[in-house]
Amino acid sequence: DAKTTQPNSMESNEEEPVHLPCNHSTISGTDYIHWYRQLPSQGPEYVIHGLTSNVNNRMASLAIAEDRKSSTLILHRATLRDAAVYYCILRGPISSGSARQLTFGSGTQLTVLP
């Protein structure tokens, strides 16, 4: 399975933008890039996903490099409630059924400073 590499931890000031990087140099052409986050004492929650084009939703934006070997999750204005572990995950081809697999790495622990 293609793997992802993320920094162990990052800090941000409240109300400032945060750019969380993820490297996935062995990504295949059919892998989707998913981001989940896990707040303290909770299960993971979906943030955003994309294939090739940049994506926006109410929680965040996902910027995908042209060669798809890296991506960046962008939180436009960090709040204290955004402090969490952020996971960048590749999902396999839908037709094979391996897309069921969510393979979590260690993620990035985001600390938001007031």
Added chain:
Amino acid sequence: ETGVTQTPRHLVMGMTNKKSLKCEQHLGHNAMYWYKQSAKKPLELMFVYSLEERVENNSVPSRFSPECPNSSHLFLHLHTLQPEDSALYLCASSQDPGLADYTDTQYFGPGTRLTVL
């Protein structure tokens, strides 16, 4: 509130006990999952059920026994556990991507914190 509930939220059990974890989803999904999150380790997928049939079993010891009586409920039966089985057990649900041509989102419950003495 994600639409996936888990009970109990905390459980302490001895190695000779038998207990069960329960998960219920109110999202109309057809796939359910059990994950294990040990301290300092990434989440590990344990079991996957699609349409109440087990479709994946990731080399989990037999002391963990899943059961999916219908598409809304998932159980994890525990017996003769070891202290190293202490962990956060997470349940998730989704529309099974293997049956439809799109990529799914998994919705997680809050987990059951299990301590084995």
